[in-house]
Amino acid sequence: MSEMRFNPITLDWAIMAPGRSGRPNDFLRVKKERPVRPAYREDCPFCAGNEPLAAEEISRASAPDGSWLARVVANKYSAFSATEDLRRESRGTFRSMAAAGAHEVVIEHPRHDQSLGDLEISHLAAVLGLYRERFRALRELPNVESIVIFKNSGERAGTSLEHAHSQITATPVVSSQVLMRLEEARRYHEYHGACLYCEVLREELEAGERIIEAGPSFVAFLPYASLSPYHLWIFPRRHSPSFDDIGDDDLVALAGVLGRQLRRLAVAANDPDYNFTIRSAPVGEAGSCCFHWYLSIVPRVSHLAGFELGSGSYINSMLPEVCAERMREAEIGGELRVES
Numbered sequence: 069m070s071e072m073r074f075n076p077i078t079l080d081w082a083i084m085a086p087g088r089s090g091r092p093n094d095f096l097r098v099k100k101e102r103p104v105r106p107a108y109r110e111d112c113p114f115c116a117g118n119e120p121l122a123a124e125e126i127s128r129a130s131a132p133d134g135s136w137l138a139r140v141v142a143n144k145y146s147a148f149s150a151t152e153d154l155r156r157e158s159r160g161t162f163r164s165m166a167a168a169g170a171h172e173v174v175i176e177h178p179r180h181d182q183s184l185g186d187l188e189i190s191h192l193a194a195v196l197g198l199y200r201e202r203f204r205a206l207r208e209l210p211n212v213e214s215i216v217i218f219k220n221s222g223e224r225a226g227t228s229l230e231h232a233h234s235q236i237t238a239t240p241v242v243s244s245q246v247l248m249r250l251e252e253a254r255r256y257h258e259y260h261g262a263c264l265y266c267e268v269l270r271e272e273l274e275a276g277e278r279i280i281e282a283g284p285s286f287v288a289f290l291p292y293a294s295l296s297p298y299h300l301w302i303f304p305r306r307h308s309p310s311f312d313d314i315g316d317d318d319l320v321a322l323a324g325v326l327g328r329q330l331r332r333l334a335v336a337a338n339d340p341d342y343n344f345t346i347r348s349a350p351v352g353e354a355g356s357c358c359f360h361w362y363l364s365i366v367p368r369v370s371h372l373a374g375f376e377l378g379s380g381s382y383i384n385s386m387l388p389e390v391c392a393e394r395m396r397e398a399e400i401g402g403e404l405r406v407e408s
């Protein structure tokens with residue numbers, strides 16, 4: 069019989085229905101052909117050499133020879149712009165305000181044919197360093213309440229450009245999803261005197277079966293009630309509400325654990341498209357007792373359908389214990405090097 073599992077952090081119910089993975093569209097049976105990407109494309113605004121095609125540069129990580137490893141540019145099609153005047157309007161239930169904030173793009177590599185998961189750890193750490201730098205800068209903008217760092221990799225994950233990149237948005241509101249999580253974490257802290265996330269991590273480590281790797285600073289695991297196959301979380305062991313509080317050593321450690329999970333995923337789950345997002349406390353809650361930042365990776369291996377949309381619950385066709393085992397066993401070699 070299928071089983072329903074509850075996620076105390078997201079308050080989602082996931083229906084574990086492993087019997088469904090034998091269906092003909094099972095992603096594990098479909099070998100996806102990735103288009104071969106050239107090292108350089110003349111019309112790509114993110115390729116080295118085409119810098120004038122992109123919007124203005126905001127920051128960069130440089131190589132010793134002065135060339136760039138990764139850089140941050142404004143999003144040409146940003147929905148948000150910096151403003152001090154929120155122009156709040158309210159007519160009965162019709163409320164509006166200015167879309168104050170920022171939308172930036174992090175170009176992860178000068179070459180067109182590179183993927184984040186293939187990068188050397190030091191390069192990945194440079195990308196994460198840009199995330200931290202921009203997070204710290206954006207939180208100082210007027211009216212910014214929430215900063216979201218995310219990546220869409222592949223068509224099924226919603227990317228519009230194939231050159232490896234991620235995005236950062238700063239917005240004047242905190243989404244209902246984040247507010248609800250914060251509220252729940254607060255409630256838990258009041259009842260139990262502990263951080264809900266630290267508790268979940270402790271119990272997952274005790275259970276062990278969903279752990280992919282547990283290092284001194286970070287733990288990668290699939291949550292007990294993961295919503296879809298290979299949906300995984302990377303938690304810092306140290307309680308810290310806001311991502312930008314991460315130290316230099318932990319930045320490198322995070323690059324290692326993230327890089328390894330992306331490589332494991334490619335082996336274990338047939339190189340899926342994926343999204344990741346860094347979940348961090350709202351700007352005004354950086355000192356929160358209860359929130360605990362983490363990185364969430366959601367491989368796009370199953371489609372949301374009417375049931376998910378209508379019920380808000382999810383049917384997961386693979387048990388996280390099985391996914392964790394396949395992830396642990398995935399042969400990823402040592403440090404995969406990429407010529408640059």
Ligand SMILES: [Zn+2]
Pocket residue numbers: 108109112113114115179180231
């Ligand atoms: Zn390119």
Ligand SMILES: [Zn+2]
Pocket residue numbers: 263264265266267306307308358359360
């Ligand atoms: Zn915590």
